[in-house]
Amino acid sequence: MTKKRVLIIGAGLAGIAAAVELSRHGYQVRLVESRPRLGGRASSITDPTTGELIDNCQHVNMGCCTGFQKLCRLTGTSQFLTNEKRLHFIGLDGRINVLKNSLLPAPAHLAISFAQLSYLTWQEKRALAVALLRLKRANRPASGAFIDWLKTQKQSCNTIDRFWNVVLVSALSEDLDRIDFYHARKVFLDGFLRGRNAWKVQLLKIPLGEFYDRHLQNWLKEHAATIDLLTGLKEFLVQNEHDRFTVTGAQMRDGSILKADHYLLAVSHDRARPLLPEAASNVEPFSKTGDLESAPITSVHLWFDRPVTQLRHAVLINRLGQWVFNRTAILEQNSPPSGHYYQVVISNSRAIKNKISNSQEELATLILQELEQIWPRTSSAKLLHSRVITEHRAVFSVTPGVEALRPPQQTPIWNLQIAGDWTNTGWPSTMESAVRSGFLAANNIINNDNNNGRKPARLHKE
Ligand SMILES: Cc1cc2nc3c(=O)[nH]c(=O)nc-3n(C[C@H](O)[C@H](O)[C@H](O)COP(=O)(O)OP(=O)(O)OC[C@H]3O[C@@H](n4cnc5c(N)ncnc54)[C@H](O)[C@@H]3O)c2cc1C
CATH class of the missing domain: 3.50.50.60 (FAD/NAD(P)-binding domain)
Incomplete structure (x- = not known):
């Protein structure tokens, strides 16, 4: 036939x-x-200075993303996907908060980690837990915007900035008031509440x-x-x-x-x-x-003469840079060819324009200063090379x-x-x-x- x-x-x-x-x-x-x-x-x-093959931006998969995992299984490439067992959230005071599974079953498997977050008060954590449980049961509200639902949930500005905003901007690359309720709920339901391994980040070990x-x-x-x-x-x-x-x-x-x-x-x-x-x-x-709209994502690529952190990745709270990836560690390079390579991702980066002029050097300098505040040893490391990549139409916007x-x-x-x-x-x-x-x-x-x-x-x- x-x-x-x-x-x-x-x-x-x-x-x-x-x-x-x-x-x-x-x-x-x-x-x-x-x-x-x-x-x-x-x-x-290919980065012309280092000659290295670099990703336009670090791409993160999660345990709940079973379609991508199926593609890897079918093509015999699953061995290139890591399964990160911890996430690190770093508050403004530099403290590292570790997100990891407890022995409790889902949806309470992350409750102990959330309860230990250093940058929320006990009252805020209690209100957050109640809101997450309500979100699990919630129906789609008439307005469609997640922020409208959030406003009815007695969440402090702190919790909105340091929790809801951090998770949703990284996942959906949009401003909170431009996110559809369905999509925000899906992030928390699929990613954090449904299964013990759903939240686990998966990264490709190869470019x-x-x-x-x-x-x-x-x-x-x-x-x-x-x-x-x-x-x-x-x-x-x-x-x-x-x-x-x-x-x-x-x-x-x-x-x-x-x-x-x-x-x-x-x-x-x-x-x-x-x-x-x-x-x-x-x-x-x-x-x-x-009628679909787009949102930009910017990545700042930095090569140092020595490691500035051993963490494989970290989510930064209330910073311009939202997520740092230790590319040298992820790519399992023992002797990195062009220096120790880190990538800092800024989702929904149209907001950057309000903070700085358009210069790439200025952005790289601001990110460098943030890394120095978090990991002081960055100051003694020599920055060998930096590069900023903005994808203006990175994702479609999940507007209401x-x-x-x-x-x-x-x-x-x-x-x-x-x-x-x-x-x-x-x-x-x-x-x-x-x-x-x-x-x-x-x-x-x-x-x-x-x-x-x-x-x-x-x-x-x-
Ligand atoms: C900076 C950035 C960071 C991201 N981070 C993540 C992340 O961490 N996790 C995640 O899951 N997703 C992330 N995404 C989103 C993810 O990359 C996209 O959702 C996904 O790659 C889209 O794939 P696609 O095949 O639908 O479309 P595309 O990747 O856009 O593919 C369409 C292809 O069609 C080709 N094409 C267009 N016109 C023609 C034509 N006339 N003839 C022939 N070919 C044509 C294009 O060249 C392109 O190769 C990110 C995206 C960007 C840009």
């Missing part, structure tokens, strides 16, 4: 996950990507670029998939027969036309709308894709009402699927959402074929 052909456009994690799922189900997959590298928003670049190029790419090639880099889609060619639309080809930017049985568009939300054929982009909720703007993977055109973290997965803008969307889109194709070519029902136009 001849294999059915699928053309996947976009080799971010959504496109890669779809390619893996379809390849293992016997499809002939062609994955095309406009950039010279795989990975999209979660990728690596993202190596993860794709040395491992996922090889797995795909071994499963007969083809990958074309520097190959961009211009538009889909669509045929309309009695109001039944079919994609008949993909016109590429170089003028060539690629043909397949199924097409899967796995690009980011800001790129998708102009590429969707009218028969799909005129239909709700696909027509609303353009966002779920109504996220389309399903099956488009109104029977042989065209979409995937991407922004499509309807129920997850915020994460690797997990991207991978889940890829699996969902791939399974739609498999199911459509298994249904003997029966086409899905048409959606109504606006």
